[in-house]
Each structure stands twice: as C-alpha cells, then as structure tokens.
Amino acid sequence: MYSEKVMDHFSNPRNVGEVENPSGTGMVGNPACGDIMKLTIKVENDKITDVKFKTFGCGAAIATSSMVTELVKGKDLTEAEKISNATVAEALDGLPPVKMHCSNLAADALHSAIEDYKKKQGAK
Amino acid sequence: MYSEKVMDHFSNPRNVGEVENPSGTGMVGNPACGDIMKLTIKVENDKITDVKFKTFGCGAAIATSSMVTELVKGKDLTEAEKISNATVAEALDGLPPVKMHCSNLAADALHSAIEDYKKKQGAK
Amino acid sequence: MNKIYFDHNATTPVLDEVFEAMVPFLKEQWGNPSSIHWAGRGTRKAVEDARESVARLLNCTPLEIIFTSSGTEGDNHAIKGLAYAKKDKGNHIITTKVEHPAVLNTCKHLQKDGFDVTYLDVDTDGLIDLNALKSAITPRTILITVMFANNETGVLSPIKEIGDIAKEKGVTFHTDAVQAAGKIPIDLQKLNIDLLTISGHKLYGPKGVGALFARRGVRLVPLIHGGHHERNRRGGTENVAGIVGFGKACDIALKDMDREITHLKALRERLEKGIAEKIPHIKVNGHLEKRLPNTANISFEFVEGESLLLNLDMKGIAASSGSACTSGSLEPSHVLLAMSLSHELSHGSVRFSLGKSNTAGEIDYLIEIMPPIVERMRSMSPLYAAAK
Amino acid sequence: MNKIYFDHNATTPVLDEVFEAMVPFLKEQWGNPSSIHWAGRGTRKAVEDARESVARLLNCTPLEIIFTSSGTEGDNHAIKGLAYAKKDKGNHIITTKVEHPAVLNTCKHLQKDGFDVTYLDVDTDGLIDLNALKSAITPRTILITVMFANNETGVLSPIKEIGDIAKEKGVTFHTDAVQAAGKIPIDLQKLNIDLLTISGHKLYGPKGVGALFARRGVRLVPLIHGGHHERNRRGGTENVAGIVGFGKACDIALKDMDREITHLKALRERLEKGIAEKIPHIKVNGHLEKRLPNTANISFEFVEGESLLLNLDMKGIAASSGSACTSGSLEPSHVLLAMSLSHELSHGSVRFSLGKSNTAGEIDYLIEIMPPIVERMRSMSPLYAAAK
Ligand SMILES: Cc1ncc(COP(=O)(O)O)c(C=O)c1O
Numbered sequence A, B: 001m002y003s004e005k006v007m008d009h010f011s012n013p014r015n016v017g018e019v020e021n022p023s024g025t026g027m028v029g030n031p032a033c034g035d036i037m038k039l040t041i042k043v044e045n046d047k048i049t050d051v052k053f054k055t056f057g058c059g060a061a062i063a064t065s066s067m068v069t070e071l072v073k074g075k076d077l078t079e080a081e082k083i084s085n086a087t088v089a090e091a092l093d094g095l096p097p098v099k100m101h102c103s104n105l106a107a108d109a110l111h112s113a114i115e116d117y118k119k120k121q122g123a124k
Numbered sequence C, D: 001m002n003k004i005y006f007d008h009n010a011t012t013p014v015l016d017e018v019f020e021a022m023v024p025f026l027k028e029q030w031g032n033p034s035s036i037h038w039a040g041r042g043t044r045k046a047v048e049d050a051r052e053s054v055a056r057l058l059n060c061t062p063l064e065i066i067f068t069s070s071g072t073e074g075d076n077h078a079i080k081g082l083a084y085a086k087k088d089k090g091n092h093i094i095t096t097k098v099e100h101p102a103v104l105n106t107c108k109h110l111q112k113d114g115f116d117v118t119y120l121d122v123d124t125d126g127l128i129d130l131n132a133l134k135s136a137i138t139p140r141t142i143l144i145t146v147m148f149a150n151n152e153t154g155v156l157s158p159i160k161e162i163g164d165i166a167k168e169k170g171v172t173f174h175t176d177a178v179q180a181a182g183k184i185p186i187d188l189q190k191l192n193i194d195l196l197t198i199s200g201h202k203l204y205g206p207k208g209v210g211a212l213f214a215r216r217g218v219r220l221v222p223l224i225h226g227g228h229h230e231r232n233r234r235g236g237t238e239n240v241a242g243i244v245g246f247g248k249a250c251d252i253a254l255k256d257m258d259r260e261i262t263h264l265k266a267l268r269e270r271l272e273k274g275i276a277e278k279i280p281h282i283k284v285n286g287h288l289e290k291r292l293p294n295t296a297n298i299s300f301e302f303v304e305g306e307s308l309l310l311n312l313d314m315k316g317i318a319a320s321s322g323s324a325c326t327s328g329s330l331e332p333s334h335v336l337l338a339m340s341l342s343h344e345l346s347h348g349s350v351r352f353s354l355g356k357s358n359t360a361g362e363i364d365y366l367i368e369i370m371p372p373i374v375e376r377m378r379s380m381s382p383l384y385a386a387a388k
C-alpha cells in the first residue's frame, strides 16, 4: 500500500518531539478524522533552524509529518511557505488515494506554525 | 438422474412397434410438450394379449412406454384400466420430479387405446 | 470406455496451467486482499494482475473490469444496474428472444417492476433485423442488451452495427459475451459496447468467477452492496484463487486464439459433413457463416434430443440438447422456436460444442456410432413412420 | 521472521483437508452439475453432499440452503429479497447501527428505494435493547435483521430473544451469522430465525462461496435471476470446487467446535490479561461474556490503530484495525462509535481474532513486543503529552 519512502519515514521518523521555546506552533487535524499533527519551529533570521513534530495518526500521517520536517529544516520562511501538501506527498513517492486528503496535513501544520510565529512577531 | 430401471427400459425397450390389426390404438401427447406416444393393443376375450408402443420423447417417455406394455400384457381389461401413470412411475422406481407430468403419459395412452377398442366394439 | 466431451458451451475443463496458478492461493496465500498486513499484500497484487489479464483479452483498461461470481451475476448486474441507474431517464429495454435465461429472466423480472421490454424476433438463421432494432428505439429506451454469441447455436449477433446504432441514439449497449469471450476476438476499442459480461468456466477457467466490463463513465446501481471491494461496485471478499485462475485462462485464450479457431473450424466441418453424409433428415441450425467456430447445433428429425443424448452418453459421448428438458423445464428450446423451427425439430436438436482437446478421431467415432442410434430411435418414433 | 496471524475474522487459511477435497473438482471432475451426461453426474452429487454438510452445521434441512458467492451476497439476497417480496405488506425494516457494511449498505440502498429503516442503538457493551426493538416494530415492519456476532468486537446479539419477538409479531427475522458460524453452535431447530447468512472463508473454507439459509416457506425475490440452479432461487453455474471445500470446512467446524472453543478462550484470556498487565491506558471493547471465543478488540489510548498495525506487521504479526481506514475510508469504526467510544479510542483500536493454529507462544511474543511499540507511538503523540 505505502511506498518504501513512506515506510522509511514511518519506521524511522525524523525530528520527533517538541522544539524548546518554539518560535511558532502549528496544530491541525481532529480526532474524528483520526489525524492530529503538532509542529513546533524555531526561527532565526527568517530561517527555520529547528523543527519537530508530534502526530497522532496513521502511517501516512506520521510519514508526512516526518518528511515535512526534513524538507523545511534550514529553509527561509518564504521558501518554506511554498511547500504544499502535494510537495510532501511527492517527496514521499506518492500516497495511496484514500490518504491524499485527511492524512496529508503536514504542510498545513507547517503553515500554521509559521503564521503563529508571524503573529507573535507582529505582537512584539 | 434416472433410476436403473428407467435406464434399463430406455436402453432395452420392450414391445416396440405396432400390433398388426390392432383391436385398439391410443395416441397421446403433442410435439410442443416433446412427447408423443402411440400404443396399439390386441384384445381377446377381454384380455390384452399383445401390446406394442412407438414413442417420440425423452428417456422417461420411452421407459414409461416400455414399462406400461410389460405391466399390461396378459391382463384383463378391468385390471389394465386400473393402471395409472403413478403405477408406471412406481414400477420404474420413480421418475425425476420434472418428468412426472409431461413424460409420464404411458398409462394415458393405454386408457386411450382401451377406449378406442371399446368404441369399436360398441360400433359393431 | 473412452470419454469424449463435446459440451464445451456448457462448461470447459480447467486447464492444468490454470489449476497450477490457483494452487498457491488455496494453500499458502490465503490472505484477504483488503488486509494491509503481510497476509493481504500478495493476494491484492494477484487480483490486480488477473484484472490486467482480463482487460488484455478484451482490450480495455483494468479499471473497467469488475469481478463477479458468474456470467449470470454479470448479466444481472449490468441489466438491473443500468435500469435502476437510468430509471429517471426512461423505462424501456430492448433485447431479443434468443438470449440466455440470465438475460431473459432478468428482463422478465424488470417487467414486473415497471419496465417495458421489447423482445426482438430473429430470422430462421437466428439473426435480428437491424431495422427492427432501430424502429424499436424510443426516447424512453435506456438499454439494448443483445448477446454476442448464442450458446445453443453459436450464432454471432451484428455487434458492431448494434453498437453504432446504440451510440448514435444515445442508448447504453450491453452484450452477454459469455460464449464469445476466449473463442473469438473481442476488441472493446473498436466496438461501441458499454457493458459486457464474461464467465471463467466457459474459457477453461474455474467455475464461480466472471467479469463485467463497464466502460468508464457508465454508472450502475450495484447488485451486491457491501464493503469497498471492486471500487465500491461489488461487495464481498474476492474469490482470489478463482480470479487468479480466470486471469490465467484469459492469458492462454488470448495466446492460443488463432490456432484454436483453425482447429475448431476444421473439426466442426468434419462433424457436420460426416453427419450429413451418413444421416438423412437432419438440419444444421443457425447461420452457417456467422457462427462461433466450435458450435454445431443439429436437429435430427423424428427423434427427441434427450433420448439421443442418453444414447450418446452410454457410448461415452457428452453433448447437450437444445431443449431445456435437461435442466428442469420441459419447454423446447426457446432459441430454436424463435428461429421458426417446428416443435418437433426444436425438441430433436443436439448441440455439439467442441474444444481444445477434441480430435479428428473423436469426431470420426461420433460419425460412426451416431447413425445406428438415430436409426433405432427413429424406428421407435410414431412420427417417423407417419413421415415415410 | 515468524509470521503470526491474529486476523481470523478477516479471513482464515484454507485447511489442508479442505484443499484436498477441492482438488478433484478442479482437475478431473470439472463437469457442469446441470449436465445430464457423465461429466455432470459426479459434480451434481458433490454439490448436494456439500449442501448436507452445511445443513448439518446449522441443524436445518438441505432444501433450506442456497449456495451463494459470499456472505455479502447472502446478506443482499436475504434483505433485498425479503423486502421486495413483502413490499405490499409493509416497507419498514429494523436493523442495528453495528451491522457489517453488507447489511448497512443494503439497508441504505433500500431507503433510497422507498423503505424505512430503523437503526437500533447499542449500549456501551455493544448490545441492543430488546424493549427498544419491540417498540420499533410497527404494523408495517416486514423484516428485522440483526447480526449473530459482531465482526469487530465479537459481541453476540440476543438471537433467541429477537427470534421470539419476531415470531410473536409475525415479522421475518434475518441474521448475519458470518462470524458466528463454525465458531459457536447454531441450532436452527431451536432458534426462530427465518434467514441466516454464512460465508466459507471465515470458517477455513475457500473464498468465493457462502450460503443463505431460508426457512421453508419464506419467499424471496431472487437477487440473481437466471437458470434453474438452486431450485430457481439463485442463477449461475455452481462454483463446484468452492462448494465442496465449503462443505468439508463445515464438517470439520462441527466436529472440532467444542475443542476449538476451549482452545480459543484460553488464548484470548492470556492475550487480554497479558496486555492489561503490561500496557496502561487500554480498554477491551464489547461485552466481556457475550462474545465470540476468539475475538479481542482493544483500544490503546493516544495512538491510532493503523500505526500500531503497521508496527505489528513489521514484526510479522497480522491483526486488524477497528478503523475502516484500512479499507478505503477514513471513518473511525462505526461499531465502536455506536458503543459510545470517543473518536480517539475508536481510532486507536486493534482487533486480534484468533484461530485454530494459534499458540500460547504466539500470544507471549505479542505481549513481549507490543509494549515498546505502544510506548514509542505514544511518545510521538500530541495527545499523550497533553494527557500526562
Ligand atoms: C459480519 C460479517 N458479515 C458479512 C461479511 C461479508 O462476508 P464475505 O466477505 O464473504 O462477503 C463479513 C466479512 O467480511 C462479516 O464479518
């Protein structure tokens, strides 16, 4: 069902956990759907220097979470904002059709974290 | 599908043909149904001394024809009249359900032949 | 006693290769294709591979193939499924008088449910009149269902022409190709067929499996509602071993088709010529050219078919009667009656349907034993004497 | 890696004896049971013998058994067949919220077709309320369909009581016994069941065959119209090999039932006890007594079921998720939700369904590897941290 890349990220997920004193936090999904992702980022000089995730969800949910942290680490915010759910699915060599929607929210979590960071910046 | 007795009478039918100068002739069935039986009898002193059949029909039709000739040969007319289609089927150790009606007409042919004989007698 | 099988339109033996292909899926690979764990992965792939084999035989895409449990189920699924899906558009169905009971009884059922059904006549060759088809179509017509090849006579319908008419008029076209598939080429890229039914056990596959082709975009109400199997089109855990065997049988049918057609045509010619030379008062039923290569339907005047079959059976020869007498009804063949044969001739027909393993020697044996059997049965027949 | 199969409610292996019984009907005995000649006689008898085996398992008469291609087909046949046969008497059907999709989706389809369907609630144990059933019955109620044993939790419905209520009220009663048959005794002489569905591949028979019990006198509109097969109740050439295997599997199930019940109950207790001792925050779902002997449905809080299954699969263990995620939908288990479990717990459930060949050693292996897996997944879960 899943590609090798998905299984790799599922069995050896990268960047699990929570960044300490995160610059931004994103949380998406809901229990009804079966997937909840929490992404925390550290931003320095408009660059994402650290990123970690925690996910309640199926294989696809965990793999996309892991993949998005890899894709985004070290990237400028503007570059990071361009990453979409489709980018993540592609980087994983695709997802099963039924998983394309509900379990492919990692980029949403990222954008939500970036937004959170910007809001906090604005508030300063 | 058929009992051994049916197959025996089918493969070695008794009394095939037509009695010469028959005392009575019975013909029943129709092509739509797929079975036509012709029974000819010789009656002497109210006894059936000879009987022969010709049948167009399936295995059951041929076996019942053959069986009825065996059952009736040498019998008094009153005894012969008591033979029913059920008697014939029983004597053959039964017939498949679908064959009980259409292909089990040999006794009818017999009764029709006896009637024909009586009619001819009455006309004399 | 030698056993000779001339009843391939009733069912075919399972080929050795087909059996061998099935075995793993009855032994170590018994997982449910819906399972995501190790036990299900191999069976899922096997089912999808088989789908490709079926699609290759028909020249369609695998997505257009729905696995079923029989030709009968496929016919029901196609006809009821389309009728109920389109019932808001119209309630008129066109079919023919010579369809298999799987189609005829489905149509009769729909009549009770408010649908109008036109049963087209056939001519003495067993062919429908395309003009009659055209004039039968009304704005309320939603479905035309005409069989590809007739099971009793082998007669081939003008499928290309029917498809073109159906397409022009915007009517869905289903064909029961149970007897045609595997025996003659079917190219769904060239034919305007929307729905097509086939069955495994008629092409050297196992019993209990079939397929329905539903062209992309043709919507059907499912016949069997349930889980997410077959992309929500047919519920029920897949008959994996059966499907795998069916796929293998399709592969072989495609590979061997040309050779088999030549082989079967030659045998059938030998059979029909031999019978005609040796036995008077016979009639070969159905259009002599527009026929499957393997089927010979012959009426023997003055005798009834089942009696002939029993006699043949006693000599080890398996054939079949046009008459449905054998399967629980005493009606003469509706196909032959529709071709305007008399009741006597309809009752007196025998179908020889040849297959892969038949040989010229077997045909010769038939031609040798058949004349005395027919003669003996005729001598017992009140109709023969009357005719002479 | 050792392969351990804990997913017997999804499908079972084909037993060696079953396979051996099937082989002749895929090799030399491939005749059509409807044929009157030599090729058909043996297969006809084999089908009728298998019918007796099925009838023996259920304690009914062979005439009351209709062979089908799956449990799903049987459910469709029973429910649609009864609904359409009785539609002049009424249009109301009663079922439950925890049925298999084969029943639920059939009922949903009938709703589109003008039938009213009541979906009874279940309590947190998964049981319906008999008073609620009684009050749901109206003069227009024609059918009650309640499953014998639930496939996800193993919970057993009060079939005896439901049958008595149905009989008293003159309503037909169908039960989907796909998960119960072969696992626990079913005595149709003692239960007021009118229609009952079973499936071959859940009791160590092959896939692609099942049976519907229809009590003498219960009339159904056929689901599959066609030839004279199954006494005009179900068209289509019989899946002879499948039917023979199914019959054999029924024989074995009957013979071994008592022993298996003891074996499975002991294993399940070991499993549930072991998990409960080693892993906190778990919940066994369904009534603890009124359950099949082989099924353990356990929710692991804070983690999602599919992730657990994938991890188990990597260790060679096949189990199943309550969540339908695995079969093309992302909905959490409708069964667990109906039992008032939270969405999280419904998503986090794993079904272990044990079978004949499972051993205590296999259970111990599971209990050994499961805790670190759950702990690792929990450490990744945002819900766990929040709860701690
Ligand atoms: C309770 C129940 N009913 C019906 C079915 C469907 O049976 P089948 O897979 O034979 O169609 C299943 C199994 O999937 C089941 O568990």
Ligand SMILES: Cc1ncc(COP(=O)(O)O)c(C=O)c1O
Binding pocket: C009, C069, C070, C071, C072, C073, C075, C100, C102, C147, C149, C150, C151, C176, C178, C179, C199, C200, C201, C210, D235, D236, D237
């Ligand atoms: C033309 C035709 N249609 C349908 C069927 C039914 O196929 P099955 O036996 O697979 O149900 C048959 C064979 O019996 C057939 O010859």
